[in-house]
Every structure is written in C-alpha cells, then in structure tokens.
Amino acid sequence: xxxxxxxxxxxxxxxxxxxxxxxxxxxxxxxxxxxxxxxxxxxxxxxxxxxxxxxxxxxxxxxxxxxxxxxxxxxxxxxxxxxxxxxxxxxxxxxxxxxxxxxxxxxxxxxxxxxxxxxxxxxxxxxxxxxxxxxxxxxxxxxxxxxxxxxxxxxxxxxxxxxxxxxxxxxxxxxxxxxxxxxxxxxxxxxxxxxxxxxxxxxxxxxxxxxxxxxxxxxxxxxxxxxxxxxxxxxxxxxxxxxxxxxxxxxxxxxxxxxxxxxxxxxxxxxxxxxxxxxxxxxxxxxxxxxxxxxxxxxxxxxxxxxxxxxxxxxxxxxxxxxxxxxxxxxxxxxxxxxxxxxxxxxxxxxxxxxxxxxxxxxx
Amino acid sequence: xxxxxxxxxxxxxxxxxxxxxxxxxxxxxxxxxxxxxxxxxxxxxxxxxxxxxxxxxxxxxxxxxxxxxxxxxxxxxxxxxxxxxxxxxxxxxxxxxxxxxxxxxxxxxxxxxxxxxxxxxxxxxxxxxxxxxxxxxxxxxxxxxxxxxxxxxxxxxxxxxxxxxxxxxxxxxxxxxxxxxxxxxxxxxxxxxxxxxxxxxxxxxxxxxxxxxxxxxxxxxxxxxxxxxxxxxxxxxxxxxxxxxxxxxxxxxxxxxxxxxxxxxxxxxxxxxxxxxxxxxxxxxxxxxxxxxxxxxxxxxxxxxxxxxxxxxxxxxxxxxxxxxxxxxxxxxxxxxxxxxxxxxxxxxxxxxxxxxxxxxxxxxxxxxxxxxxxxxxxxxxxxxxxxxxxxxxxxxxxxxxxxxxxxxxxxxxxxxxxxxxxxxxxxxxxxxxxxxxxxxxxxxxxxxxxxxxxxxxxxxxxxxxxxxxxxxxxxxxxxxxxxxxxxxxxxxxxxxxxxxxxxxxxxxxxxxxxxx
Numbered sequence: 102x103x104x105x106x107x108x109x110x111x112x113x114x115x116x117x118x119x120x121x122x123x124x125x126x127x128x129x130x131x132x133x134x135x136x137x138x139x140x141x142x143x144x145x146x147x148x149x150x151x152x153x154x155x156x157x158x159x160x161x162x163x164x165x166x167x168x169x170x171x172x173x174x175x176x177x178x179x180x181x182x183x184x185x186x187x188x189x190x191x192x193x194x195x196x197x198x199x200x201x202x203x204x205x206x207x208x209x210x211x212x213x214x215x216x217x218x219x220x221x222x223x224x225x226x227x228x229x230x231x232x233x234x235x236x237x238x239x240x241x242x243x244x245x246x247x248x249x250x251x252x253x254x255x256x257x258x259x260x261x262x263x264x265x266x267x268x269x270x271x272x273x274x275x276x277x278x279x280x281x282x283x284x285x286x287x288x289x290x291x292x293x294x295x296x297x298x299x300x301x302x303x304x305x306x307x308x309x310x311x312x313x314x315x316x317x318x319x320x321x322x323x324x325x326x327x328x329x330x331x332x333x334x335x336x337x338x339x340x341x342x343x344x345x346x347x348x349x350x351x352x353x354x355x356x357x358x359x360x361x362x363x364x365x366x367x368x369x370x371x372x373x374x375x376x377x378x379x380x381x382x383x384x385x386x387x388x389x390x391x392x393x394x395x396x397x398x399x400x401x402x403x404x405x406x407x408x409x410x411x412x413x414x415x416x417x418x419x420x421x422x423x424x425x426x427x428x429x430x431x432x433x434x435x436x437x438x439x440x441x442x443x444x445x446x447x448x449x450x451x452x453x454x455x456x457x458x459x460x461x462x463x464x465x
Numbered sequence: 466x467x468x469x470x471x472x473x474x475x476x477x478x479x480x481x482x483x484x485x486x487x488x489x490x491x492x493x494x495x496x497x498x499x500x501x502x503x504x505x506x507x508x509x510x511x512x513x514x515x516x517x518x519x520x521x522x523x524x525x526x527x528x529x530x531x532x533x534x535x536x537x538x539x540x541x542x543x544x545x546x547x548x549x550x551x552x553x554x555x556x557x558x559x560x561x562x563x564x565x566x567x568x569x570x571x572x573x574x575x576x577x578x579x580x581x582x583x584x585x586x587x588x589x590x591x592x593x594x595x596x597x598x599x600x601x602x603x604x605x606x607x608x609x610x611x612x613x614x615x616x617x618x619x620x621x622x623x624x625x626x627x628x629x630x631x632x633x634x635x636x637x638x639x640x641x642x643x644x645x646x647x648x649x650x651x652x653x654x655x656x657x658x659x660x661x662x663x664x665x666x667x668x669x670x671x672x673x674x675x676x677x678x679x680x681x682x683x684x685x686x687x688x689x690x691x692x693x694x695x696x697x698x699x700x701x702x703x704x705x706x707x708x709x710x711x712x713x714x715x716x717x718x719x720x721x722x723x724x725x726x727x728x729x730x731x732x733x734x735x736x737x738x739x740x741x742x743x744x745x746x747x748x749x750x751x752x753x754x755x756x757x758x759x760x761x762x763x764x765x766x767x768x769x770x771x772x773x774x775x776x777x778x779x780x781x782x783x784x785x786x787x788x789x790x791x792x793x794x795x796x797x798x799x800x801x802x803x804x805x806x807x808x809x810x811x812x813x814x815x816x817x818x819x820x821x822x823x824x825x826x827x828x829x830x831x832x833x834x835x836x837x838x839x840x841x842x843x844x845x846x847x848x849x850x851x852x853x854x855x856x857x858x859x860x861x862x863x864x865x866x867x868x869x870x871x872x873x874x875x876x877x878x879x880x881x882x883x884x885x886x887x888x889x890x891x892x893x894x895x896x897x898x899x900x901x902x903x904x905x906x907x908x909x910x911x912x913x914x915x916x917x918x919x920x921x922x923x924x925x926x927x928x929x930x931x932x933x934x935x936x937x938x939x940x941x942x943x944x945x946x947x948x949x950x951x952x953x954x955x956x957x958x959x960x961x962x963x964x965x966x967x968x969x970x971x972x973x974x975x976x977x978x979x980x981x982x
Binding site: 318319320321323324326327330331333334335336337338339340 | 778779780799800801804810812817818819820821822823824828831832833835836841844845846848
C-alpha cells in the first residue's frame, strides 16, 4: 500500500466551511471524550463551554481580547512568512516592546497625551530592531532564523525577569514580581466591562489593510514576494536581498511590538512575568498566519478563530475547574484538527496498491 | 551510417513475427490522454525511431513498455503472447532495457560495480572479476570499450551511456529503448553510439529510440513512428521519409524554419569583451559582437556557458575583463546597471531562473521592470498600465493563457518562454543573451523563438546565443565560437563552419584553432 500526496484544486468557499465544521465536530467529540474521562458529563459541559464562550457578551469580548494580539502578531508573522522568514522570535519582540513601553510609562516625563503614542512608536521600533538580528543574520549569513529567534526569546524573557525582580521592582504582592502600575494616562481605553483594548484592535484592522496594499500594490511588497517564492529568479533580476530582508524584519518585529505594547498598556497596566505578557500568542500567531494563506485580510478571520479557541479553553479552566494541563490538551486537540482541516482543504491523499509514478501534467 | 543490406524492416513487409507488439494502447492522466489507441510493432534486428513534439506522448509510451506505467486499455504482446508488463522488474525479465536521458547509474561507484548490479544473481564481492570476462566479449562484439575501474562520476556522458548499454547487454536484453540518446553527446560521440547500435541490430537486438532530431532519425533508423497529441500518426519506412513529411506529420502542418539571412552586418561593434576569464586558471579570451549579428556559442554543457552568460548579464564578477557596450564600459556594474543599459537575458532554466512560477503572468512580466519607472509611481505599482502592456505582449507574441492573472506555472513551456522573451525584449535591447532558449519546446514554439531572435537582430541588437543544439546554431548564427573547459577555443564564420570540426572543438581537440572575424 503506497500513500501519495498531491495538491488539490483551490477549495470553494462551501468546501472550506464544510471541512472546518467537520474538523470542529471531530475536535469536540474528542474533547467530550476527555470530559468523560474526568467524570464530567460531556454534553452538559460542552454546552456550558459553548454558552459561556459564544452565548454571552463577556464570552465574545474575551474572543476579541485574544484575537487582537493574535491578529497583530499574525500579520507580522505573515509579512515575514511571505519572504520565507519565520519569525518565531515574536514572543521576544513582544517582550522587548513591553519593556520599552513600561520604561516610558513609568520613568519618562512626557506630556500625558503623548505618552501612549510614544509607547507604541518606540515599542514597535525596539521590537523591530530585536527582529533585525535574526533577520539580517539569515539574510547575510544564511543562519536559521528559527534558531536565532527562539534563542532571543529566552534573552528577552530573562531581561524582563531581571527588571521586574531587580531595578524596576514595584510593590511585590504575595511573592509575585512586577513593576508599579502605570499612571492612568498610560492606560489604553477599554470597551467597558471587558478587557478589549480597542485602539489596538482598530490598529490591527488598519494594519491588515495596509499590509495587503503593501504586498500587492507596492514595489517593496512585490520584492518581498519574489524573494519568498523564488529567490533565484529574484537574484537574476537584481533584487537586493539584504535590503528587502531589512524591511521584512522591521515589519514583522514592529507588528509583534505593537501587540506587546497593547498587552501591557491595555490589559495588565504593568510589566510582569514574561509568560503572562505573551501568553503563547507569539506561537499561536504562526497558525493564524498559516491559515491565512498569505493574504493579510484573511488574518482577520483566522485570528478570530484562534481567539475562539483560546477563549473557550479559558472557560474550561475557570468555569469547569479542570486543571490547566487538561485545558492545554483541549486547546491542542482543537488546534490539531483545525490545522489538519487546512491540510485536507489543499491536498489530496491517495492510496495505491502498487508503486506508480504518475505525472501531474502531460509533459511526457 | 545504416547498412543498405536487407534489414529487418524490409523483412517486416514479408510478415515476420514482431518481437513485441503494442495494440491499441491508451493511457490517461486525469483528463489528458497521453497515449490514444497506439498500435506499434517492434522487430528483432531493427532500429525503430519515435519522433514527436514535446507532449506528444513519446516518454509515456516507453514508460508503459518498461513497466513504469500500466496502460488503461490495450494489450502488449511479447513474441505473440499477451503479457502484462507490471513493473520494470518484469520488463527486465522479458528482456527489455531502458537507457533514459538522465542516466540511472550510481555516480560514486565504479563502472564494474554498476555493471555488477545488472547481473541476474547478486553474489557478494569481487564484482570486477566476474565482470571482466563478460566485458571483454562486449568489446569484441560491439565495440563497447569500458574502463572498469573508473568512477562513473568521472565519465563523460557518452561513456556513461555506454555503461548503460553494457548493462542492457549483460542482461541479455532483446529490446533496448533509448530516450533522447544524443541530447548530451557531441557529434562524434553520437556517431559512435549509432555504430554500436548498428552492431547490436546486426546481432538481432531490437532498438527503439526517441529523438526530436530529424536528421539523425533519417540517417540511422529503419522505421520511424510519428506521434502527435497522443496518437500514432503513422509508421514509415526510412525510404519513404524526409524532413518535410516527418515534420508535417509531427505537427499537422508545414513549418517554416527561419534562418539568418546573410545581410550586410552593420560594422559598428555593439559589444566588445576583452580578456575574459571564466574560471581560475583558464586562459583569457576576447570576442566582439556587432550590431545585428548573432554569435553562437557551441559546447557541451558545463564548459563555461553559465559563467559566460552570468558575467555578461552582470550577475557574476567580471574580474579583470573589460566589457564595453555601445562604447561605454560595463564591467564592474551590477545586474541593475546591465538592465538599464539594455542587456536582456533569457536564462537557461526558465522555471527556476526566469519566472516565479506561483505568481501571475502579469506579475512575472513586471519582474524585469521592477526597478525602472515604467510601471511604478514612486513606491507604488501602476497595475493598470502593467496590465495593458502585458495584454499587448500576449497578442504580439501569441502567448496562450486564460488571462493575465493566471498562475504562470500552469502555462506550457513554450508559452512561458514566450512570456520571458516578451518581457526581456519589450524595450529594444542592445544586447540579448539567450541561453538554450528553445530547450524542451515543440517545433512551433522553436520556430517562433527563432523568429523573435532574428527580428531583434534585424532591429540592431547584438545577440549571444548559447546552445547545445548545433543545428540551431548553424541556422541562426553569423559566427560560431566554441567553449571548452571554460575557455573560448575557436571562433569561425558560419559559412566556414562544419559539424565535424565543431564537434572536435567541443570535445577539446584544439588541433586546428582558427579565430576569424
């Protein structure tokens, strides 16, 4: 028995929705099984999760709360991905931006209305510079950006830890370390009774439109796509790879930075433990970018989907009191089914009895 | 080349039993019919050629013969008995051997070790001892001389081919199938190959070969089968075949082959290259191309063609060489500067180097002009203007594509090449560097590409044509130069050029080096 994988024709919208529904149903079935293992009635508890996530406005606000950083980092990830630069250093970039923003909020004397814009600007810039290190190392020396990016995540996380336990330590409560709370003018406005820092969300939507325009209507965007899809042809027409990678790094890092500033200025209002700031967004955004298949406007949809998954897993921890590990299994299962659905949308698997070398075109 | 004795083909008319017969073979890939109702007999002791354009179904047919594919319908009869050739293993058992275009040898092993793989019983060790006796007879009978201790990766393509043929003979093959056997050979090596094939034929072997070179097919085969769009058009005896009726059968219409007219070449020198060195230790050489002139570069692949093309398009450092275009120096500039000065480059591997396959036709047209201000307003792209230019180019070059937004990878090879030509030649280039521009194209497309290049020459461009196809070079060039071992070892006027001499130079026999202007 031989297995062959071949590319399928572009799926119709009907097929996309159908496959995703199938995938989510499968995921929920397995999740229900998980609940029974814990002695919980699967249907009842899935119902509770559904109700609390989609059935009330608080649930939806949590979906948007998660979708916001996912959208922004995801856009940066997509920008990098189009040049085949996989920005797994996004978490570190978020942290570096958070550090910069916290520093400005807490220690720099600026007129109140300027503080938030400066936080975003310099935070994004700092994150962009942080991203340039793996990016230019890849462009000039061919060093894997995945390794350098991941390593720099650790550097940034340790930097945050040092700051919140050391020079920037605020009033510690119950053994946790974090800085003092930001002054009120450094707080992003929220939609009342929610954790949605809407300026970042609006920013994200604007960034999606801008990135789409950049990729498809400007020279830089064209160069980025050529570099990602056929660097050899790019070389033959004289594209300067290093210069293009410079902008890719700035874009990918800058957007991760905007998300990082949004988190500390909108949700936490202080600098705290690195894992609490990034909450895995830097890695979940890889899925957001991949599901968007290279089109920035689709990131709006895929970030909502991932937001739903994260919001529902929060419900499981908080409402059903299941241990965090179980929640992670639940989240992981759903992500697994969603990514598999994407695979089956774009590829076909064929089983064959004998080894055959079939051509896909008739160039015989 | 072929003996005029009464051959198997002549005997076929008397109804001798064919060694192998294909009956109504049909093979589909999805909705495309690669082979349709093909019936063909192969006789022992004949050389049978299959000709056809790219996409006619030739390779599919021999893959079916060799058990790589199974036909969807039809029958194969081996010596009259219906047989299923279910795998290459079965094909080898039946006595069918395949010498494919890209040799299937283990490069790092010696000739003896590769041949040992062909032996029916694979006993461990001492391949050389077992082989050498059998090889001695091969040399005697067929003139195949092999150095058993040489590593395959050090052999020339002609020698590798002989190893493949020896493998076939060690297996006592009765039918040897060759796919485009002379595409990597010099004229001399091709001649030696056909001598060997002639001897095999005399001993009763059946030989089937695919070729698109009509001259060699007419010179060497007994019978010729023409495929077109998956169907067998007819099988003719060599006696009744000539270039015209063969190409008419191949494409269904007569094809006009444009040749370079002997026009008065304008004396102004467009391009002057002095002291070019393509690799460490190679001797520097110089050459010139006048406006309206085509300089053909002959040579077996790997002798400096890529380096020459890349240096003249600004992709490779020219070192101490001096390159002058239109009287102004060009050495030391990047490829952007070369583009701006009017150098067009048609690269040798169109899918890898010339286009971005996943992008649309429109975007691939933009590829070359991205740095000029033609389709740009500052950092923004002028997409409407681009679309209009691409639509004009599609009409002018007869590019077949559903729309300008179609993914370029979906176009056929010929249309991709025409797109590249349209893009590179759209702004009246001063120097055109064309590297294997007709590789893998069908006869119609080849004719169109040639017409294109000749039109550019007529408009005053200097053209450097690098090709492995000597026929093409003889058709189009005003002068021909030969590259060997990263050096230009000869330059000669087309009128004085002869295939024999060119072949010798291509193989490095520097005997009679003439540099003429």
